[in-house]
Amino acid sequence: MTSNDKDFVFGRHSGLDFLRTQNADRINKVFLQHGIQENFANQVYALAKKKSLVVQTVPKNKLDRLVQGQNHQGLVLAISSFEYADLNALLDQFEKNDKDAFLLMLDSIEDPHNLGSILRSADATGVNAIIIPKRHATGLTSVVAKTSTGAIDYVPVARVNNLVQTTKLLKKRGYWIFGTDMKGTDYRRWNANGKTVLVIGNEGKGISHLLKEQMDQTLTLPMVGHVQSLNASVATGILLYQMMNSKNPLK
Structure with a gap:
């Protein structure tokens, strides 16, 4: 899912898909919920490493605030609404x-x-x-x-x-x-x-x-x-x- 102002992508399926695509260049920050399941966390870290992105682990309440209480499932990507040039x-x-x-x-x-x-x-x-x-x-x-x-x-x-x-x-x-x-x-x-x-x-x-x-x-x-x-x-x-x-x- 994406937030209304399109500055965030969140949710496990949407977040992992975005990390796998060419659009990953638009990601500014990767926020992962502290204490999330190890298998899921490892997937996020592996994809982020390929894109040279830093993963920041944060409490669940911070993710709640970022997406205004919507269901983020422990993963939020702060993204640019604008395309970067090559x-x-x-x-x-x-x-x-x-x-x-x-x-x-x-x-x-x-x-x-x-x-x-x-x-x-x-x-x-x-x-x-x-x-x-x-x-x-x-x-x-x-x-x-x-x-x-x-x-x-x-x-x-x-x-x-x-x-x-x-x-x-x-x-x-x-x-x-x-x-x-x-x-x-x-x-x-x-x-x-x-x-x-x-x-x-x-x-x-x-x-x-x-x-x-x-x-x-x-x-x-x-x-x-x-x-x-x-x-x-x-x-x-x-x-x-x-x-x-x-x-x-x-x-």
Whole structure:
């Protein structure tokens, strides 16, 4: 069964079927009732492992709240109401069209409002696609869609298992990788021409250490005020407009 707002799939038959299908890429979280029968739990864990999904065991009352008291039979999948794009297919399409694509990679953005706002800025500045990780990050939820005010329908979002491996793939395909760091180059000197990826870090921790090692160059936003940080979506918007300016200079 699915909930009325289509953000959940629940019940043993429906949940296992969804885990087996191509649509499993839309799953944000797998919730399994604590103490559920071992045979059933093993089926869930085996299917989740194939899809690189983390299973979270929770009390029955949490599952009751998620589906508003409907019969979940110990399994609830939190899913995206929106389809994700296939990254390799996107890259092939860009190369076929001889396009110097600009990609935005988000390293574990957890606030759906931030992701929605970033989608709006990405659409406004001509970002060709956004890449997000499957774990420890918000997916395409109804909150994201609402905050994006329609941009979610125009900017493809690809979800990948490992951002470090993805950056290595992108480098092999000719992309330059830029990230944010307090000790980076002033963003106003950034030339974003060519096949480019901008990496934005987590709201609190920034870009993870292993991913930062993959950067070709880091950028910083100079600040003269007392608060030495910006909201992730605000910082992203500033950098995206610098990208647009460097790709489309005023004549």
